[in-house]
Each structure stands twice: as structure tokens, then as C-alpha cells.
Amino acid sequence: MNLANNDVSIENPVFLELSNELRWIIHFNGYVVETNEHVKKILNGPETFYSTISRLHQADAYRFVSSLASKNVGEQVILHESTSNITIPVKYRAKLVDNYIFLNGTILLQQEVSSEKEEVQLIEKFISNHIDLAVLHLTPTYNIKYCNKKFCEILHISNEPIKYKDKPLASLSINPILSKLIELLSHAKEKEESLESYYYEEENLFHIQAQYFPTTKNILFVLHDRSYQQRFENLLIYKRQMETVSQLSAGVAHELRNPLSVIKGFIQLSSITNEWTKYYGTVLSEINRMNDIIDDFLSVSRKKGKRNNTLPQEVLESLTFLIRSECLLHNISLEVSIEKIDECVSINEAMIKQVLLNLLRNSIDAFESQEENRNFKLIGYKEDHSYVIQVVDTGPGMSTEIVNQLGKPFFTTKEKGNGIGIPLCRKIIEDHGGVMKIDSKEGEGTRFQFTLPLVTT
DSSP states (O other): OOOTTSOOSTTOTHHHHHOOEEEEEEOTTOBEEEEOHHHHHHHOOOSBSGGGBOGGGHHHHHHHHHHHHHHSEEEEEEEEEOTTSOEEEEEEEEEEETTEEEEEEEEOOHHHHHHHHHHHHHHHHHHHHTOSSEEEEEOTTSBEEEEOHHHHHHHTOOSOGGGGTTOBGGGSOOOHHHHHHHHHHHHHHHHTSOEEEEEEETTEEEEEEEEEOTTTOOEEEEEEEOHHHHHHHHHHHHHHHHHHHHHHHHHHHHHHHHHHHHHHHHHHHHHHHOOTGGGHHHHHHHHHHHHHHHHHHHHHHOSOOOOEEEOHHHHHHHHHHHHHHHHHHTTOEEEEEEOOOSOEEEEOHHHHHHHHHHHHHHHHHHGGGOOSOOEEEEEEEEETTEEEEEEEEOSOOOOHHHHHHTTSTTOOSSTTOOSOHHHHHHHHHHHTTOOEEEEEETTTEEEEEEEEEEEOO
């Protein structure tokens, strides 16, 4: 090639023939200031940068251009649609200069695009077969774009996710977890935002996240099966229940001794006077009282129970026999103040009783080194949309440092303690939608307070 009469420089037009670069100068709003010939040839000389971008990638392009306002330079792969409706992947490098954005793009080879698709396929395969998370991807019309094997396993459906691709979500067999997903789905679509929730039933616990995509209006669900963790926590709770039952047994025996003494006395008196009917009502009343004490004691030892709508004062009142007997045994003055209301709380009664009795035992242990001013209060009252329960003692109290450590598993101030009592109490209350607080001052005592949300019946 004879270059004698040609411009031998980097600006030589020959480079334009060899290059496949797309060059733009645009404003932040995407309007074109200037482009090179390749842009005009491939994309038909557009008025705006955004009008050439594939619909699914427009949001990425907006974010990329907007980010240049803060960092001035950047890189991004953008998918353009040519005049012949062919998708063209372009890797751009961009720089902001004097409020103008300079974009220099290199069209990617098909091999590079194929590699990216291959990577996506490998990721999907890994998610489908190996990761311990259930994944469900839905279209705006609630058709299934993608689901993995873990999702099929949780819903107890065929273990072949490909069967459900493009099928309506409503075509799956209805079950409680699917009902929860549909409920979250409607909320996410209505509010156009991402949500998270928990599904709890018996010993199954799932953490559910719903990711809403505003551009495509698709929704992605990710379900984390935390059932094994929940079963382990339930075992710890049951262990604490059995410890509490053992500790309460002396108090229950003391509480039963009183009505037994009354029954014994009246039977002996009746045998002397031969007037059995005269004392029948009193004896029957004492027997019923003993039955109530035994029922309350057994309710603490139940391993599992479903949540029921219950009047909160009834739960507290049913514990007064046990709490009173414990306080009498340990020379503690008891004060009970319970507000009666018409609204219910949705609770597992055995678990809430377990919390109260754990807190009682903590107070009793705190009084060991204190001979006077041994007072214990059980308080219940309504506040806003919750029922507040307080357990207050006049024990030695705790420092701020110790109070801050109490919620941590296995932290304890007791010589033979295991440090799981308070964390489990907090976990039970939080699982019921409540909040637990601890206030304590050295030399003044401790106040444990927790709330239970009220439900409309």
C-alpha cells in the first residue's frame, strides 16, 4: 500500500474502517450531542442514548449514567437493539467532562456473550440442585419463570422443576406455605416493594423474602428453611420447662397440702358426727381447687401446643397458685395487679407460662443473699394495641454492663447457670410478635417487661 500521499497518523480514516467502537457524547438525560459513524450506521442515528437500549436493560443504563455524577468514570455492558431488531452487547467505558458524558463502547464478540450465558446457566444449575434455599421466580401474571428443587421439596410437589415452567402459580396444589406466598405476593404487587416474613407451623419455620422488580414487575421469592434451628430451640425450651417443673414441684406439694388437710379434717369430723352431707360442699370445693392446681402445673410441662386466642388475664391468674406457693416457700411477699380486658392475645399458653416462671425463678435466685425487702410483683395491663406484663423484684439488681450481656446465649451470673434462660424467654416473646425489655439498678431491683400484641376476635 502506497502511503506517500496519505496521512500517516493515528487519526487516519483507515482506523474508522477497522474499528467497531461506538462513540457517544450525551447529556445526563440521554440526549445525543454527537456520535460517530458506527452509531449512526448500526443504530440509525438516534436522538437519545436510552431509546436504543433493550427494554430489559434500560434500568441498568439509567443507573450507570446516573452513577457518573458521583464517580466521573465507569464501565458497564449495555444491550442495544439494532434497526434490524438484533440485540448487540456493548461494553462501555465512560467519563464525565464538563457535564457531558463521553461513552466509548466495544461490541462484544458472540463468543464472549455465549460465555456469559454459559455462566448464567451454570449458576442456575447450582441454585437448582445444590443450594439449600428454595427459589421461585414469577412473572407479573403469576406464571412461574423458574423454581428449584428445594422449592418443590418444601411444597411437596414433583421434584422436577422444569415441569412447572410457564405454569400459573395457582395450578400448584394449595397448602399453607403456598397460601403464605400468595398473601405476600399480593402485598408486594400492591405496594410495589420488597417484603419479608416468617411462616411458622408446628416445628416448621421458614424465613420468606419477596424481591419486587419495578422495571419488569417480576417477583422473586427466596425461602430459607429454618426448621432444624427451630427444633433445636424447641428442645432447649423443653429442657428449661422440665427444669422449671422440677423446681416447682416442692411448691405444688405445699399448695396441695392445704386442701388435703382440710379434706382430711372434715372426713374425720364427719365420721364422728355422721353428718356427711353437711361437709360435702366444702370437700368438693377443696378437691376442685386441687384439680385446678394440678392442671396449672401440668400446663407448664406440656411439650407443645398450638397458639390459641386467650384472654391475657386468664393466663396470669392461672399461674397465681404456683407463684404464690413458690413465694411462700422462699419467704417472699407477693403482689398481683392484673387488668381484665375483653381482647385476646394469640399465644402458645405453655410457652408464655414458661417465660413467666423462668423470670420468677430468676427473682428467687436473686434474693438468696438478701434477708429483708423480699418483694415480688406480677403486673398486667393494656397499653395501646398490646398487653404489657411486668415481673418486678426488689432484689440486689444488676449493673448496666451485666444487663447488656443478659441477652447473649450462655452468659450467666449464676454459679450453676447455663445462660440459656433469658435468650429463650426473649426468643419466645419475639416469636409471638412481642418485645422484651430488662431494666435494673444495683441496690434497687429488676423489672422484666414484655408485650403481647392484641388480636381482634
